[in-house]
Amino acid sequence: MTKTVWIFPGQGSQAVGMGLDLAEVGKDKLAKAEQILGWSVLDKSQTDAAELAKTQFTQPCLYVISAILTDILQGRGIKPDAVAGHSLGEYSALYCAGVIDFATGLELVKERSLLMADASGGAMTALIGFDRPQLEMAIAETADVVLANDNSADQVVISGTADAVKSICDRVKSKRAIALAVSGAFHSPLMGAAANQFAQVLAKTIFNDADMSVITNVAPNAPTTSGQELRDLLSQQMTAPVRWREICLYLAEQGFTKAIEVGSGKVLTGLVKRSAPSLGLVNISTLSQAHELMA
Structure with a gap:
């Protein structure tokens, strides 16, 4: 059925x-x-x-x-x-x-x-192809950033202050990191x-x-x-x-x-x-x- x-x-x-x-x-x-x-x-x-x-x-x-x-x-x-x-x-x-x-x-x-x-005052970046435990640890250790969209095992969006989002992107290697054209840190x-x-x-x-x-x-x-x-x-x-x-x-x-x-x-x-x-x-x-x- x-x-x-x-x-x-x-x-x-x-x-x-x-x-x-x-x-x-x-x-x-x-x-x-x-x-x-x-x-x-x-x-x-x-x-x-x-x-x-x-x-x-x-x-x-x-x-x-x-x-x-x-x-x-x-x-x-x-x-x-x-x-x-x-x-x-x-x-x-x-x-x-x-x-x-x-x-x-x-x-x-x-x-x-x-x-x-x-x-205003925020940023969002999509990450594709990354180490999830490493990403989750980095987010837990960084203020003002969260996992905003958990879309699939290898595709997420992080959201927070511009500095915090950049910090995560610098610490966590990914196949692609795409800054989203949004006005604020949604979700x-x-x-x-x-x-x-x-x-x-x-x-x-x-x-x-x-x-x-x-x-x-x-x-x-x-x-x-x-x-x-x-x-x-x-x-x-x-x-x-x-x-x-x-x-x-x-x-x-x-x-x-x-x-x-x-x-x-x-x-x-x-x-x-x-x-x-x-x-x-x-x-x-x-x-x-x-x-x-x-x-």
Whole structure:
């Protein structure tokens, strides 16, 4: 029996031109998004990569596109057994699970993206191919830096002050170290002020109980359907690490057989393949791919 999880991409999965084929089928949501954001998702997706990569644009665009693709699939009666999202993608997962409606989710994503875009005084670097025990020891011995994204056994992102991040890169050898073009130290304690502001917004938002299990970034081994619990976990997400490797391991342990990435790109399916190679993988980032799955 197939046990399926839908996974939703976060910042870094954006691509110029994404979502253009959804203009007609998603016109109602695109119009609502323009009303909420004050700008057009499809217009922004056609700008250059540097403009689209700005946090205040990337996050809403990814959320809207994932939501439209979710509607297409669910409109044909296709539903997952569980959902998970990578950082920003967790909001798309909550929409899919019926925890928040589209407009509420986009309002949250808009506020989150603006707070994160305004953050300053930090840095993030992706490390590929490294000695994990050495990295963990170096982080434990260095102030103001954390493992922000634990994506797979050989791919992580560290986050903290610029000096602390540089110190780790100098001490730990890796095949590649890629400085990320972000404004602040996302998923680290340095986001505390922004997280406190965002927590006030979350506290005023109604979260419904989920229609299916939600596997969260903060507690990957304890999926839940409780709206209250999901809201509490989301309030921690901005300063807590994204534990994606553990999510993948949990999926394999619990007998999931297929992961469907709903949204732009193939980043998450690549990560699932590294940590949980037993799962079948499907990408739904275009209208034609959605139609293929439905067929």
